[in-house]
Amino acid sequence: MCNLKPILYSFRRRPYAMRARMALTYAQIDFELRDILLKEKPKLLLVYSPKGTVPVLVLPNQVIDESLGVMLWALSQNDENG
Ligand SMILES: N[C@@H](CCC(=O)N[C@@H](CS)C(=O)NCC(=O)O)C(=O)O
Structure with a gap:
């Protein structure tokens, strides 16, 4: 079955990853x-993004x-609160 839910590759305590996670949570994604x-780093992450940093958000398209x-x-x- 095709997984259409966005996938976020992240790392728990790193600030760039945290702000991406916070934005997705804020937007109720x-x-x-x-x-x-x-x-x-998982091989699949490097296929999606060879530069090898997080966050990486994988969307269907x-x-x-x-x-x-x-x-x-x-x-x-x-963005309910503008
Ligand atoms: N400009 C990038 C920077 C991302 C970045 O540097 N992320 C760090 C963690 S917060 C990372 O993945 N570093 C790779 C490593 O340490 O191997 C962004 O804003 O997403």
Whole structure:
């Protein structure tokens, strides 16, 4: 079955990853969180984004591998408080 839920590759205590996670939560996006270890990056993450940083948001039709991009995408989906 095709998984259409956005996937966020993240690392728990890193600030760029945290702000992406916070933006998705604020926008009430239902996403799958994949917390990784930076010293053991999953091969699939590097397929999605060869530069190997987190956060990386995998959407059905695009990959966003900059935290600012994730934030802007999340806010474009839902920004109740402006
Ligand atoms: N400009 C990137 C920076 C992302 C970044 O540097 N993330 C750190 C963690 S917060 C990282 O993944 N570093 C890779 C590593 O330590 O191997 C963004 O805003 O997403």
